[in-house]
Amino acid sequence: MLILARRKHFPVIIHCRDCGDGSAAKRTLEIILYHDLADMKFYRHCFDGTIEEMTAWQQLPTIIFGVSGKFIRDNTGLEVIPRIPPHQLVLETDSPFLSPFPWCPVNQPWNLPVIAKEVSRLRNIPLSVLMWTVNDNALKFFQIPRQRQ
Numbered sequence: 001m002l003i004l005a006r007r008k009h010f011p012v013i014i015h016c017r018d019c020g021d022g023s024a025a026k027r028t029l030e031i032i033l034y035h036d037l038a039d040m041k042f043y044r045h046c047f048d049g050t051i052e053e054m055t056a057w058q059q060l061p062t063i064i065f066g067v068s069g070k071f072i073r074d075n076t077g078l079e080v081i082p083r084i085p086p087h088q089l090v091l092e093t094d095s096p097f098l099s100p101f102p103w104c105p106v107n108q109p110w111n112l113p114v115i116a117k118e119v120s121r122l123r124n125i126p127l128s129v130l131m132w133t134v135n136d137n138a139l140k141f142f143q144i145p146r147q148r149q
Helices: 002-008 023-034 051-057 070-074 109-123 127-141
Strands: 012-015 042-045 064-067 089-091
Touching: 023 051, 070 109, 089 109, 089 127, 109 127
Parallel strands: 012 042, 042 064, 064 089
Antiparallel strands: none
């Protein structure tokens, strides 16, 4: 699939989750580097790794990291989210999974503002700045033209 994505100039969305030891992410990155695919566009969907894992993935020059509500629910990633460079950050809900609330088994897209508010708090930036940044990142990554305002 990676070779096909390269031929078609498609971005690659990596859904790489493991049991918290980082081994799946490490092996996935090794495969990408081994096959000399680092120049492709990669999106680490539902990123919940460590600072070390994020740093390793930054070998890929166009990597972006998707942050979901899982970090709110599980109280994880609190030290990583502020360290993701602004140009590499996007927000996601992963609906219907990974609700930010333990009492809500089914996630919904309308939970995105909850995620955004917590990320802006952790990064100590205004919500409007965060929303502009992550929107711009998503538009650029997926090559979606900006609407006239």
